[in-house]
Amino acid sequence: MALTLTSSSLALEHTLSCLHKCSTEVELKQVHARMLKSGFFRDPYAITKFLSTCLSSSFSSYAQDVFLNGLDRPDTFLWNLMIRGLSSSDQPESSLLLYHRMLSSSATHNPYTFPFLLKACSNLSAFHETTQIHAHLTKLGYGNNIYSLNSLINSYAVTGHINHARLLFDRIQEPDLVSWNSLIKGYAKAGEMDTALTLFRNMPLPPEAGKKSNNAISWTTIISGYVQAGMNKEALQLFHEMQSSNVPPDKVSLASALSACAQLGALDQGKWIHSYADKQRISIDSVLACVLIDMYAKCGDMEEALRVFKNVSKKETRSVQVWTALISGYACHGLGGEVIRKFEEMQEKGVRPNAVTFTALLTACSYTGLVEQGKSVFYSMERDYKVKPTVEHYGCMVDLLGRAGLLDQANRFVREMPMKPNAVVWGSLLKACQIHGNVEMGERIGEMLIGMDPDHGGRYVHMAKIHAMGGKWDKAAETRRLMKEQGVAKVPGCSTITLEGTTHEFTAGDRSHEEIERIRTKWRSVRRKLEENGYVPELEDMLLVDLADDDEEREAIVHQHSEKLAVTYGLMKTKPGTTIRIMKNLRVCKDCHKVMKLISKMYKRDIVMRDRTRFHCVRDGKCTCGDYW
């Protein structure tokens, strides 16, 4: 008897280990069938294992089916298991629907049920459902349960109702770390970073301060708050402060800090974090791989991004997100060929592309002018991959067609899209009108767009240029005046260059840098050298945008553009042959682009420049964007 038991539990273990390896539904069904046949499905442990495996590996609808049709009166524990699993599945709403069925079943709720349900609300960002569950759990007597309270605070915070969160928080007699962290996140989400930081600074240390990981969560909450607010420098400062406070960073805090590095283009700090993870033997899971690949890509180092990609373990490589991070990296480097190759390779490995993957593909086609390729990708999305195009994908297509000068097709695309075009879509079309000089269409769209989105400076700039192109100077001046009246500030151009760990920041016409006079002198000599080689300034991009009245004045302004100051500083401060890396917050203007190409040739320097949306890798007078940007 003892022997049979052992062998049957061994067989169970074996079956369960097969379960983990399932990657298709057919495989899953086979294991399920084997479990049914051998009677394992009467074992509660086996059922639990089976359901949780399904739930955690994107077979949640299969789990639902088995749960609802294949089990006899599941107990509260199993209901909770299902509600929890579904709350973080790709359809969190099914978690709430299942709860409705639970209400009419023989099982009863327990204190665990509500945090799971609220998790579903958070993932759905569902405020209304949160209030309903709030009322419901209060009536059922869980109103003072700290887990439920914290989950409520979190749901209200996530859905952007910080006042609801605060009211609850203030009523808790002894808020714990989770309460504090959820509240802090709520203020961060609401953009109230000052309040969030004040709370963070003043929160009481946990009595059981030995739990270091808890401290790490508070730190990460505030750090990622800053990252989401676009305040990446502040985020990195806090990350350093975290270390000097002897709270060792874990995976999650490293991931936050890495995304700050990605946005700042801070390669050195990013590398440091990467090697820190290696030294601490922190394994690179798929999320860390994603942010590392993204960081290296956004810092201009695709070789290193690829190395990270190759080093992630087989299981992690399967994640769509990791593939997509790499593909997006190639896209923003304008490497259309690599994008397509990796896309194919990914499918050979059996990884299904998601909506984001397609955005990356379409972006790459747009950047490299692959119109036919882009169209075929777009039309294959739903047909071959069952990925429904969203407004973002339509936006990419408008951009693709518009850039290529196919304005009528782009226009038709907007009119025929099944959803309401957003400001970004119209913005792409407007920009295309400006690039290709379609005054009539441009004026029509520009007017509408300014009405739709009056705080967006870029629209006025395009609009003024379009009026000017049509010779309507009075209208151009009026647009400029309107922009001023609305108090819409043009975001100042800003370029940075990092040398020996110090980031130098330049804005247009800025004289605050301590070596500014030497830089200006150097630029004059660089300019002479370029002029001797045929350089004539390109003033087209500046038409009426800057407050200049004649070409001479425009020229003076264009020579003070921030990327010119940065590249000049790079020439001064680095050894011959060193690659110069520049990050810019706006798009590079035509003149600066021309200058970069000339410098790369005359001074034999590679220049890697990241602008608002993509990379320009300039070598020997040529840019990887092929002058198509």
Add this chain to the structure above:
DNA sequence: GTAGGGTTAG
């Protein structure tokens, strides 16, 4: 059981 992390058009 509740709190912190990923790729995305302009």
